[in-house]
Every structure is written in structure tokens, then in C-alpha cells.
Amino acid sequence: xxxxxxxxxxxxxxxxxxxxxxxxxxxxxxxxxxxxxxxxxxxxxxxxxxxxxxxxxxxxxxxxxxxxxxxxxxxxxxxxxxxxxxxxxxxxxxxxxxxxxxxxxxxxxxxxxxxxxxxxxxxxxxxxxxxxxxxxxxxxxxxxxxxxxxxxxxxxxxxxxxxxxxxxxxxxxxxxxxxxxxxxxxxxxxxxxxxxxxxxxxxxxxxxxxxxxxxxxxxxxxx
Amino acid sequence: xxxxxxxxxxxxxxxxxxxxxxxxxxxxxxxxxxxxxxxxxxxxxxxxxxxxxxxxxxxxxxxxxxxxxxxxxxxxxxxxxxxxxxxxxxxxxxxxxxxxxxxxxxxxxxxxxxxxxxxxxxxxxxxxxxxxxxxxxxxxxxxxxxxxxxxxxxxxxxxxxxxxxxxxxxxxxxxxxxxx
Numbered sequence: 458x459x460x461x462x463x464x465x466x467x468x469x470x471x472x473x474x475x476x477x478x479x480x481x482x483x484x485x486x487x488x489x490x491x492x493x494x495x496x497x498x499x500x501x502x503x504x505x506x507x508x509x510x511x512x513x514x515x516x517x518x519x520x521x522x523x524x525x526x527x528x529x530x531x532x533x534x535x536x537x538x539x540x541x542x543x544x545x546x547x548x549x550x551x552x553x554x555x556x557x558x559x560x561x562x563x564x565x566x567x568x569x570x571x572x573x574x575x576x577x578x579x580x581x582x583x584x585x586x587x588x589x590x591x592x593x594x595x596x597x598x599x600x601x602x603x604x605x606x607x608x609x610x611x612x613x614x615x616x617x618x619x620x621x622x623x624x625x626x627x628x629x630x631x632x633x634x635x636x637x638x639x640x641x642x643x644x645x646x647x648x649x650x651x652x653x654x655x656x657x658x659x660x661x662x663x664x665x666x667x668x669x670x671x672x673x674x675x676x677x678x679x680x
Numbered sequence: 681x682x683x684x685x686x687x688x689x690x691x692x693x694x695x696x697x698x699x700x701x702x703x704x705x706x707x708x709x710x711x712x713x714x715x716x717x718x719x720x721x722x723x724x725x726x727x728x729x730x731x732x733x734x735x736x737x738x739x740x741x742x743x744x745x746x747x748x749x750x751x752x753x754x755x756x757x758x759x760x761x762x763x764x765x766x767x768x769x770x771x772x773x774x775x776x777x778x779x780x781x782x783x784x785x786x787x788x789x790x791x792x793x794x795x796x797x798x799x800x801x802x803x804x805x806x807x808x809x810x811x812x813x814x815x816x817x818x819x820x821x822x823x824x825x826x827x828x829x830x831x832x833x834x835x836x837x838x839x840x841x842x843x844x845x846x847x848x849x850x851x852x853x854x855x856x857x858x859x860x
Contacts, residue, residue: 510765536764543765549758553780562776563766611766 460488461524462615462647463509468518470504477516478504479671486615491641491648493662495655495676500668502651506617509649510543511536522615542613542646546620548600550592556603557588563611578606581640598629605637609644616641618650622657634660691745693738698802701738705731705807727809735803740796744789751785752778784853791849795842815841 469480478501486492496502507513509520511527511534519529522541527534550559560575579585584602592600601621608616621637622630638661641648650661658665667674693701709725725731755778763773779786801816808817815834822831 507761510761512761512764536761537767537769539765540767541765543762545758545762547756547758549756549762551759551777562763563768607762607766 462486462488462490462522463649464521464524465509466519466521468505468508468520469516470501470508470513471516472504477671479668479673481518482668482673484666484673486647486649488614488647489642489645490664491638491650491662493658493665494649494651494668495653495658495665496668498653501671502668503619505668506543506619506649506651509615509617510541511539540611540613542608542611542616544601544604544608544616544618544621546623548592548597548604548624550595550600550603550607552592555589555591556584556595556599559592559603560607560610563607565611575606575610578610579603581609581643582606582636598625598633601625601633605633605640609640609646612644612646614647616646616648618648620652621650623653631656631660637661687745690738691742694740694742696738698735698739698800698804699806701735702803702806705735705803729809729812732804732807732809732812735807736797736800739800739803740793743792743796747789747792748782748785751782751788755781787849787852791845794845798838798841 463486465482465484468482469477471477482505484492494502494505504513508515508528514533515528520527522539526532527539550556551562554562556579557572557575560578561571564571564574566574576585576588579588579602582602582605584599584606587595587599587603590599592603595603601624605621618637622633625633634657640646648661650657652658665676667676696704706726709731713724713726759777760773763777764770768776798814799816800814801820804814804817805820808814813821815838818834819831819838822828822834
């Protein structure tokens with residue numbers, strides 16, 4: 458049986474009144490699915506992710522997460538209560554914490570449990586060897602591995618990736634893409650990935666939509 | 681918004697000459713003493729330590745506020761977004777992320793405030809309570825009487841009190857750098 462993780466109904470968003478970035482967007486995501494969102498810059502792809510995580514409020518429409526309204530006219534659940542994972546394009550590791558402490562940050566449990574879980578996620582992303590390193594001594598790819606491990610460690614049911622591989626070189630990008638996909642499959646995590654790159658979509662996604670001129674268009678993967 | 685305006689208004693204090701500030705506080709306190717406070721609380725503010733403390737706060741606020749604010753602005757706002765998505769409350773983010781990242785700014789502002797307060801003279805001379813002398817006041821009194829030998833020790837103390845925190849703070853700041 459397919460379980461609907463996310464359902465977005467007639468969603469509109471504007472930073473300024475009467476200047477809508479997108480309007481009446483509808484789409485849904487099932488458990489374990491990876492959805493790609495393509496589109497040129499400035500079409501509101503990142504804003505859409507901010508709406509889903511609760512960092513912004515929609516001007517119209519509703520967002521349902523596992524059937525429960527999390528953003529809408531009558532309800533708004535704070536981002537800290539949603540538990541939707543987020544990986545950004547820029548490397549935003551906590552600079553005063555080492556890689557292991559970064560991954561431990563979002564995990565609940567005893568000190569030992571946190572440590573073991575964080576290490577296991579670093580291992581999954583082949584980042585265990587630099588667990589004691591601080592972000593300023595890590596390369597771009599290493600930082601992104603730690604950032605993905607940090608997001609996945611609290612085991613969110615839904616992860617949003619905002620151009621996570623765009624600052625990496627081609628080989629590293631392909632490698633990290635494969636590893637991330639495998640990890641999502643293993644943990645049955647649903648994912649939305651925003652990207653400019655159709656290669657990301659081809660390699661990772663089960664379905665893809667295009668956000669253009671404030672509207673959504675379903676695209677077949679073969680296109 | 682009100683807090684922001686109040687904060688900006690307070691930063692003007694640094695530009696005010698100590699003597700003007702002291703006269704302003706005297707006027708304000710004498711008004712309070714003759715009206716509200718004295719009637720209800722039987723309390724005299726004029727000549728108390730409160731006036732001096734207020735003058736120090738107004739004088740040093742801009743130094744502390746600007747240093748801490750610039751430290752806060754250096755923190756990438758995406759860090760907050762990521763922390764929120766990791767189910768952390770705003771208070772937890774403040775405690776576990778902002779505070780450690782702003783440690784250097786807070787310590788630097790502390791140092792600036794200490795050195796500003798310790799050498800402040802005009803407002804202290806006017807607002808200090810009876811029998812209350814600071815190092816700057818003692819130095820001034822001895823120096824004005826041309827008793828240079830006696831003036832030397834409090835003057836050296838001012839320099840040392842300014843220097844010792846610098847040594848400690850430099851060490852703390854060095855140690856607080858990631859990967860140190």
C-alpha cells in the first residue's frame with residue numbers, strides 16, 4: 458500500500474503582497490519516492506522547500522504531511538516540530554563543532570547512543586575518517602557528506618535537498634549522488650531534490666516536475 | 681521595533697561627553713527624587729551609585745552592542761534554518777550555536793567595557809557617591825595636586841587592569857578557534 462507523505466494543495470507564495478512567486482501549485486509525494494524539481498533560477502524552487510520545512514508561511518493553500526495539515530489557513534506547525542530534513546547548497550556545518558558533533562546535534566538519546574548513531578551515519582557516507590575534523594579543514598565534498606549525514610541521522614521521513622551537489626566537481630558529484638540514492642533506498646526516506654542539473658534528476662529521481670513562470674509542469678523522466 | 685529604536689538611541693551615549701551625560705543624569709534624578717520616587721519609596725537617587733552605574737551603561741553600551749552585533753551578523757542565517765529542521769528550539773539554537781559562535785565577540789565587548797569604565801573620569805567625578813573613589817579619580821586628584829609619585833600607582837593599576845584581561849582574553853579567543 459502506498460502511503461502519501463506529502464500533499465500540496467493550491468499552494469501560493471509571495472514575499473511581497475501581490476507579487477506571487479508561484480500560485481496554485483499541486484503535487485504529492487509517496488513514501489520512499491524521490492521527486493526532482495527542475496526550473497530556472499528565481500522561479501521559487503528554494504522558496505517551495507522553505508514552505509515545506511515551515512521556514513516560510515504560504516500566502517494561500519495547504520501542505521499536508523502524512524495526512525496532517527502542517528501549513529494552511531487554520532494550522533501552522535513550527536519547523537522545529539515538523540522534523541523534515543534539509544540539506545542546502547551552501548555548506549552550513551556548525552563551524553565550532555567537529556564532524557561527529559555536527560552529526561550528533563540533531564540526534565536524541567543518551568550520549569553513547571548519539572555517538573554510535575552519528576558514527577554509523579558518517580560510516581554510511583564514507584566520512585568516518587574525518588569525524589574529529591572541524592569544518593574549516595574539510596573539502597567541499599567532505600563537508601557535504603557530513604551535512605547529509607547530519608540531516609539523515611535523526612531519521613526524518615522526508616528530506617529536502619536544495620541543489621546539494623552543485624558546488625562539487627563532476628566525479629565527486631556522481632559518486633555522492635549514487636551514495637545518497639542508496640542511502641535513501643536503504644532507509645526508505647522520501648526526498649525532494651531541487652536542482653538545475655538534469656543529470657541529478659536522471660540518477661536520483663522517480664518522478665520530476667518543472668517549476669516555470671509560477672506554475673508546475675509534470676515531466677516524464679525520459680524527456 | 682521599540683527595542684531596536686531604544687538600542688540605537690542608547691548608542692548615542694558613547695558620543696556624549698561625560699560631563700554632559702552626568703549633568704543630564706543629575707537633572708533626571710533630581711526630578712525623580714522630588715516627585716515620584718521620594719513620595720512613594722522614600723529613596724534618594726541623586727548621589728547614589730545608581731547614577732554612576734547608569735552613566736557607565738550609557739557610555740559603554742555602544743561599545744558592547746556594536747561588537748556583539750557584528751559578531752551576530754557574521755553567523756550565517758542558514759545555520760538557524762538547518763538547526764530548526766533538526767528539531768531544535770530557538771532557545772536551544774541560541775544556547776548551543778549562537779553563544780559559542782559569539783564567544784569571541786562577547787569577550788571582546790567585555791574587555792572594551794572594562795577599559796572604558798576604568799578610565800572614565802568626568803562623569804565619575806560628578807556622579808560618584810561620597811567616599812567613593814575610582815582609580816581614575818584618585819589619579820586625577822593626586823595629579824591635580826602635583827603629587828606625581830602618589831598618582832603613579834593608581835595610574836599603573838589602570839594600565840595593568842587593562843592589560844591583564846587582554847592577555848587572558850587573547851588566550852581564550854585563541855583556544856576558542858575551531859580546530860585549535
